[in-house]
Amino acid sequence: MLTRSERATGDCVTLMHYARKGIITEEMERVAERESVPIETIVKGLAAGRLIIPANIHHKNLDPMGIGIELLAKINANIGNSAVTSKIQEELKKLHTAIHHGADTVMDLSTGGDLNEIRQANIDASPVPVGTVPIYQAAVDVDKVEEITPDQLLDVIEFQAEQGVDYITVHCGLLLAHLVHVKKRITGVVSRGGSILAHWMLHHRQENPLYTHYDRILEICRKHDVTLSLGDGLRPGCLADASDEAQFAELRTLGELTERAWQKEVQVMIEGPGHVPFDQIQMNVEMEQEICHGAPFYVLGPLVTDIAPGYDHITSAIGATMAGYAGAALLCYVTPKEHLGLPNVEDVRQGVIAYKIAAHAADIARGRPGARDRDDALSRARFQFNWDEQFRLSLDPETAKRMHDETLPDEYFKTTEFCSMCGPKFCSMQSAYRIDRIDEVLKEIEEESSMEQAEAKNT
Amino acid sequence: MLTRSERATGDCVTLMHYARKGIITEEMERVAERESVPIETIVKGLAAGRLIIPANIHHKNLDPMGIGIELLAKINANIGNSAVTSKIQEELKKLHTAIHHGADTVMDLSTGGDLNEIRQANIDASPVPVGTVPIYQAAVDVDKVEEITPDQLLDVIEFQAEQGVDYITVHCGLLLAHLVHVKKRITGVVSRGGSILAHWMLHHRQENPLYTHYDRILEICRKHDVTLSLGDGLRPGCLADASDEAQFAELRTLGELTERAWQKEVQVMIEGPGHVPFDQIQMNVEMEQEICHGAPFYVLGPLVTDIAPGYDHITSAIGATMAGYAGAALLCYVTPKEHLGLPNVEDVRQGVIAYKIAAHAADIARGRPGARDRDDALSRARFQFNWDEQFRLSLDPETAKRMHDETLPDEYFKTTEFCSMCGPKFCSMQSAYRIDRIDEVLKEIEEESSMEQAEAKNT
Numbered sequence: 001m002l003t004r005s006e007r008a009t010g011d012c013v014t015l016m017h018y019a020r021k022g023i024i025t026e027e028m029e030r031v032a033e034r035e036s037v038p039i040e041t042i043v044k045g046l047a048a049g050r051l052i053i054p055a056n057i058h059h060k061n062l063d064p065m066g067i068g069i070e071l072l073a074k075i076n077a078n079i080g081n082s083a084v085t086s087k088i089q090e091e092l093k094k095l096h097t098a099i100h101h102g103a104d105t106v107m108d109l110s111t112g113g114d115l116n117e118i119r120q121a122n123i124d125a126s127p128v129p130v131g132t133v134p135i136y137q138a139a140v141d142v143d144k145v146e147e148i149t150p151d152q153l154l155d156v157i158e159f160q161a162e163q164g165v166d167y168i169t170v171h172c173g174l175l176l177a178h179l180v181h182v183k184k185r186i187t188g189v190v191s192r193g194g195s196i197l198a199h200w201m202l203h204h205r206q207e208n209p210l211y212t213h214y215d216r217i218l219e220i221c222r223k224h225d226v227t228l229s230l231g232d233g234l235r236p237g238c239l240a241d242a243s244d245e246a247q248f249a250e251l252r253t254l255g256e257l258t259e260r261a262w263q264k265e266v267q268v269m270i271e272g273p274g275h276v277p278f279d280q281i282q283m284n285v286e287m288e289q290e291i292c293h294g295a296p297f298y299v300l301g302p303l304v305t306d307i308a309p310g311y312d313h314i315t316s317a318i319g320a321t322m323a324g325y326a327g328a329a330l331l332c333y334v335t336p337k338e339h340l341g342l343p344n345v346e347d348v349r350q351g352v353i354a355y356k357i358a359a360h361a362a363d364i365a366r367g368r369p370g371a372r373d374r375d376d377a378l379s380r381a382r383f384q385f386n387w388d389e390q391f392r393l394s395l396d397p398e399t400a401k402r403m404h405d406e407t408l409p410d411e412y413f414k415t416t417e418f419c420s421m422c423g424p425k426f427c428s429m430q431s432a433y434r435i436d437r438i439d440e441v442l443k444e445i446e447e448e449s450s451m452e453q454a455e456a457k458n459t
Numbered sequence: 460m461l462t463r464s465e466r467a468t469g470d471c472v473t474l475m476h477y478a479r480k481g482i483i484t485e486e487m488e489r490v491a492e493r494e495s496v497p498i499e500t501i502v503k504g505l506a507a508g509r510l511i512i513p514a515n516i517h518h519k520n521l522d523p524m525g526i527g528i529e530l531l532a533k534i535n536a537n538i539g540n541s542a543v544t545s546k547i548q549e550e551l552k553k554l555h556t557a558i559h560h561g562a563d564t565v566m567d568l569s570t571g572g573d574l575n576e577i578r579q580a581n582i583d584a585s586p587v588p589v590g591t592v593p594i595y596q597a598a599v600d601v602d603k604v605e606e607i608t609p610d611q612l613l614d615v616i617e618f619q620a621e622q623g624v625d626y627i628t629v630h631c632g633l634l635l636a637h638l639v640h641v642k643k644r645i646t647g648v649v650s651r652g653g654s655i656l657a658h659w660m661l662h663h664r665q666e667n668p669l670y671t672h673y674d675r676i677l678e679i680c681r682k683h684d685v686t687l688s689l690g691d692g693l694r695p696g697c698l699a700d701a702s703d704e705a706q707f708a709e710l711r712t713l714g715e716l717t718e719r720a721w722q723k724e725v726q727v728m729i730e731g732p733g734h735v736p737f738d739q740i741q742m743n744v745e746m747e748q749e750i751c752h753g754a755p756f757y758v759l760g761p762l763v764t765d766i767a768p769g770y771d772h773i774t775s776a777i778g779a780t781m782a783g784y785a786g787a788a789l790l791c792y793v794t795p796k797e798h799l800g801l802p803n804v805e806d807v808r809q810g811v812i813a814y815k816i817a818a819h820a821a822d823i824a825r826g827r828p829g830a831r832d833r834d835d836a837l838s839r840a841r842f843q844f845n846w847d848e849q850f851r852l853s854l855d856p857e858t859a860k861r862m863h864d865e866t867l868p869d870e871y872f873k874t875t876e877f878c879s880m881c882g883p884k885f886c887s888m889q890s891a892y893r894i895d896r897i898d899e900v901l902k903e904i905e906e907e908s909s910m911e912q913a914e915a916k917n918t
Contacts, residue, residue, distance in 0.1 A: 083882035111885050139884065176904070179897045186835060187842045188893065195887035202900050205907075237888075238838030239823065239831055277831075278784055278824035304780065304820035306834035306841075308812070309849065310858035314773055315816050321763065321777045325737055339841065339849075340862040341879040353767070357774050361763035364698065365737035372698055372736075375765035376645060379697030382765075382798065383646045390768065390798075399769035403799040420800040423542035425598065426570050428654035429696075434647065438638045441661050445635070448664075 001026055008057040012222040015053050017265040019046035027055045027064035035071050036370070045070055049258070050294040052267040054105065054129040054227040058164035063127040065104055067269060067296045069289075072368060073324040073359040076131070076298070076332045077103035077352050080110035081118070082342050088118055094348045095122055101352040101396070105330065107131040107169070111140060120163055129166035131229060135193045135210075145196045150209040154216050161220050167227035169193065169271065170217060172210040173253035174233035176201055181246035187237035190274070194233025214257060218264040227267040229298060230254045235274035238306050242276040243284060255291040262293075269296040269330065272323075276302035281319055285326035296329035303334065312338040317354040324362025331355050331362075349396075356395050383429055387414045460485055467516040471681040474512050476724040478505035486514045486523035494530050495829070504529055508717070509753040511726040513564065513588040513686040517623035522586040524563055526728060526755045528748075531827060532783040532818040535590070535757070535791040536562035536811050539569035540577070541801050547577055553807045554581055560811040560855070564789065566590040566628070570599060579622055588625035590688060594652045594669075604655045609668040613675050620679050626686040628652065628730065629676060631669040632712035633692035635660055640705035646696035649733070653692025673716060677723040686726040688757060689713045694733035697765050701735040702743065714750040721752075728755040728789065731782075735761035740778055744785035755788035762793065771797040776813040783821025790814055790821075808855075815854050842888055846873045 002025040007013055018025050024039060028046065031053055032039040045051025051068030067074050077098035081091055091110065098106055108122045108130060115137050123130050134156045138148045141156075157168065171193045179198055182188055189195045197208055210217065221228060234250045236242040254270055261268045270292045276284055281302060288297045301316030302323065308315045316334040324331055335343040335351035343351065363371040374393060381389035387404065394400040404413075407420035417430035427433075461484040466472055477484050483498060487505065490512055491498040504510025510527030526533050536557035540550055550569065557565055567581045567589060574596050582589050593615045597607045600615075616627065630652045638657055641647055648654045656667050669676065680687060693709045695701040713729055720727045729751045735743055740761060747756045760775030761782065767774045775793040783790055794802040794810035802810065822830040833852060840848035846863065853859040863872075866879035876889035886892075 082879055083884065111882060136885070145884075176901065179894050180901065182894055183897060186838045187888065190887050192881060192885050192887045195892040196885075198894050199892045202894060202896060205900055205904050238841075239834045240838060278780060278820050279826075305816060305823065306838045307819065307852060308816050308854045309837075310853065310855055310862050311812055311816060314776055314813055315820070317773055318777050318780045318817065318820060321737060322781075337862055337880065339878075339880070340859060341866045343880075344865075353770055354773055357764060357767050357770060358777065360766065361737050361774070361777060364764065367738075375698045378768075379645045379699060379765045382697075393766060394769065395767045396769055400799060403769050403796055406803075407800045419798075420541055421796065421798070421802075422651060423570060425542065425604075426595070426651050426655075428649050428651045429646065433654040433658045435638050435641055435657050435661060437661060438642060441664055442635065442639065445664050 001029060004057060012265055013057050014222060014225045014265050014267055015055060016046050016049065016262070016267050019043045020265060027053050030064045031066035035066060037070065041070055042066065048294070049262050049268065050296065052227050052269055052296055054131070054166035054267065056161065056164045056166045056224050056226055058162060058224060059123055059130065059166055060164070061124070061127055062129065062166065065128065067329045069296065069327050069329055071329070073328070073362045074104035074330045075102070075352065075355040075359050076105045076107060076330055077348060078107045078109050078332065079348065080108045081112050083112035088113065088121060090345070091118055092121060092125055093345050095125055097345050097348050098352050099126070099128055101349055102356045103128060103352050105129045105131060107133070109133060109136065111136050115140060116163070119160065119165070123164045130164070131167040131169065132160055132165050133169040133193050134160055135196055139196055146200055146203040148200060150213050153209060154213060157217060158220050161224040161226045165226060167229045167269070169229045169231040170210050171197055171231035171233035172208065172214050172217070172257050173230060173250045174198065174208050175211060175253060176207055178234060178246055178249045181244065181249060182234065185241040185244065185246065187241055189234060190237030191231060191233045191235055193231055197233060214260065218261060218266050221266040222264055225267070227269065228261055230257055230268060230270050232271045232273065235272065235300065236276065238275050239277050242273060243280050247273065248287070251288065251291050255293065258292045258295045269298045272297050272299040272328070273302045274300055275306060276304070276319060278304045278319065278322060281322040282326040285323055285328050289327060297327065298330040298332060299323045299328045300332045301334050309339045310336055312336065313351045313354040317358040320355060320358035321361045324359055325365045331359055353396055385415070385417050385429070460488060463516060471724055472516050473681060473684045473724050473726055474514060475505050475508065475721070475726050478502045479724060486512050489523045490525040494525060496529065500529055501525065507753070508721050508727060509755065511686050511728055511755055513590070513625035513726065515620065515623045515625045515683050515685055517621060517683060518582055518589065518625055519623070520583070520586055521588065521625070524587065526788045528755065528786050528788055530788070532787070532821045533563035533789045534561070534811065534814040534818050535564045535566060535789055536807060537566045537568050537791065538807065539567045540571050542571035547572065547580060549804070550577055551580060551584060552804050554584055556804050556807050557811050558585070558587055560808055561815045562587060562811050564588045564590060566592070568592060568595065570595050574599060575622070578619065578624070582623045589623070590626040590628065591619055591624050592628040592652050592690070593619055594655055598655055605659055605662040607659060609672050612668055613672060616676060617679050620683040620685045624685060626688045626728070628688045628690040629669050630656055630690035630692035631667065631673050631676070631716050632689060632709045633657065633667050634670060634712060635666055637693055637705055637708045640703065640708060641693065644700040644703065644705065646700055648693060649696030650690060650692045650694055652690055656692060673719065677720060677725050680725040681723055684726070686728065687720055689716055689727060689729050691730045691732065694731065694759065695735065697734050698736050701732060702739050706732065707746070710747065710750050714752065717751045717754045728757045731756050731758040731787070732761045733759055734765060735763070735778060737763045737778065737781060740781040741785040744782055744787050748786060756786065757789040757791060758782045758787045759791045760793050768798045769795055771795065772810045772813040776817040779814060779817035780820045783818055784824045790818055812855055844874070844876045844888070
């Protein structure tokens with residue numbers, strides 16, 4: 001078994017590279033252990049590209065995790081500040097909150113403050129893979145986004161790779177020819193990276209530099225094992241724009257770029273929408289799996305309606321459940337603040353929990369072994385009125401306990417056979433209503449009825 | 460067109476009765492108007508039983524609404540106190556909150572205080588149909604639930620019918636023989652009405668009085684036009700118990716009772732689960748539609764995981780969206796307090812909004828005409844940075860505005876092309892990033908390329 005430092009030598013240090021050689025690394029072993037799957041599943045999945053382990057060789061305190069259709073569904077939490085709201089301690093609190101509640105990966109999307117410092121602080125503090133969108137930094141470093149140069153962009157990517165970023169969103173598949181289709185849309189280009197690139201491309205009358213310099217990006221990824229998260233710059237920003245020609249034209253380019261990455265043994269996942277009507281979600285996942293040759297699908301929600309700003313953790317958790325059920329491997333959370341403002345710590349918590357629900361519900365629906373064990377354990381505790389155990393097994397024990405205690409705070413009520421919802425007489429689960437004696441009763445009824453029949457005959 | 464008071468004469472005053480005769484009433488016209496469907500759709504649907512209009516002739520200020528697979532999906536909000544927490548003003552505030560945010564029907568599930576007074580206050584104040592579970596009152600009126608008598612139960616039903624209750628949950632399909640299947644379950648019987656009846660049946664060694672006296676119930680319904688909501692006393696209370704023999708045995712009996720109700724021209728809907736894994740929801744809806752001959756399906760959620768007490772408005776809104784998409788007609792909300800305590804006004808609001816999202820997402824996914832109009836309008840406002848219009852079109856304008864204003868309260872920021880999420884430089888939607896000139900640019904590129912080719916030829 002190869003350790004992290006042992007694999008960090010040579011031209012290509014990616015886990016895909018080692019998997020294809022049949023060499024098992026500590027990251028692969030750890031993921032097999034965490035997922036309770038055979039190591040072969042991990043090695044074969046990595047080699048084929050349908051499974052990734054984002055694990056930059058410079059991210060020292062990473063606890064490796066895997067993303068792929070054969071593993072449990074995972075969730076990503078976006079953190080990071082903006083130019084309007086920016087404090088490093090607040091960002092680290094968001095990181096802690098996201099991981100505490102179960103985020104499997106985090107993206108630092110900061111666009112304000114000292115980006116390099118914030119990013120390094122996040123990587124150093126994070127046991128989960130950290131992702132970024134390098135073009136944000138490139139845009140911060142110039143006055144106007146058209147001043148970004150390809151070399152500058154590549155330098156940013158290399159710098160972040162050396163810092164230990166595990167995966168980067170790069171909108172390499174956005175081409176000039178795709179932009180024609182955007183004109184029909186209600187909300188145009190809604191990806192931030194996509195809109196910066198589109199502006200740059202139109203200004204310079206040149207093709208997307210992330211596309212023209214794709215091979216240089218792949219070289220950087222090979223050297224540090226940065227996983228590519230091929231961004232969907234043309235993801236739909238409202239239901240009306242979903243599943244349109246712009247979106248699928250870009251997806252087809254991402255399919256080609258996936259093959260080129262795999263030729264260089266670079267790990268890849270594909271980003272997906274966005275805003276999608278509930279009935280189109282399964283089709284979107286299936287199309288990605290087909291066009292991108294089974295590369296893991298990383299979806300943002302999708303939101304199943306546009307009319308609920310303030311509640312988009314819910315509108316999108318609905319879509320994310322469907323996406324996970326259909327085969328999406330990584331679900332990017334959306335917080336209640338989406339479309340309205342920068343999420344704070346509480347928004348991060350709300351987003352993560354909504355997505356833990358979505359991922360878990362999808363795992364159960366896909367019939368993953370053992371996925372329902374915790375549900376069954378909690379339900380048993382519920383039926384036994386073991387309130388403390390019910391809280392302990394909850395996704396958010398503090399909230400569950402607080403809600404219970406709102407009306408019945410006394411310690412006495414942690415052992416009673418009711419809560420304030422039903423009161424002492426109306427709880428269906430209380431032992432007085434148990435039907436343990438049903439067999440006995442049915443037998444007695446049967447006997448009585450036979451006796452009556454016998455008596456009727458005798459008279 | 461028959462007015463409410465005109466139809467309120469004769470032995471049978473139900474809308475199903477009049478629809479079968481081809482007589483149009485004001486309730487039918489109002490529902491056709493609200494749903495923008497031809498009056499024939501309403502009349503035929505009522506006559507066939509696949510559409511209901513719960514409209515007790517004594518509910519004077521009712522604004523009639525319809526429930527059925529051909530209409531928009533509807534949501535129900537449960538209100539009512541328990542013996543632990545009971546204040547009539549608080550209940551009326553819940554009623555107001557539920558209706559303000561868009562509940563289409565409400566159920567008064569009170570089990571504490573002066574039930575008759577609370578119920579009458581709710582009916583008098585409610586423009587939407589009011590439902591109840593009469594066995595709760597029967598249980599409150601005795602010391603031990605086994606002391607309930609069939610006559611007492613029927614008297615309660617008749618009293619509530621005379622008060623103007625539009626629909627009643629009666630667990631008429633729960634039979635002694637079904638209870639055997641409950642023994643295998645983790646959480647047994649979780650319907651409150653079901654558990655009271657099961658206890659009564661075992662104590663007296665007698666069949667369910669709501670089953671044996673079903674014809675008397677139908678007589679009361681015919682007289683006042685009370686719609687039957689045939690309860691699922693054996694609905695699953697956890698994922699492990701979903702779709703089991705107990706649940707489906709009762710459903711088959713409900714199918715028989717549906718036919719008997721329709722013979723008497725009584726309106727019927729069927730109650731459904733509960734806790735159901737995401738992948739089994741569609742099957743559950745289809746089974747109900749088949750076994751119950753197309754009677755509208757009224758589901759409680761379903762919750763797609765058991766592990767998130769405190770967030771069951773989300774776990775169940777996910778299931779409700781799927782159920783609505785599959786054909787459920789009425790979605791009963793679940794609040795964040797489910798399993799933990801009696802919902803307060805804020806819980807009611809959270810529950811209603813989560814279910815407005817679910818019902819709306821299902822309507823869009825089913826392709827109902829015009830369902831997406833509001834989404835498109837809001838998305839246009841969003842793209843135009845018309846913040847006030849975006850708030851106005853939101854399901855919860857106050858919350859959307861409050862979240863926006865949390866970081867950017869100044870009135871100035873209601874016209875800016877960014878919010879605190881992205882800041883001034885990173886909003887993808889801002890006009891500087893618009894690609895309106897794409898055609899022009901592509902044409903120029905093409906021309907340049909032709910000129911270069913021509914020049915290349917000339918040299």
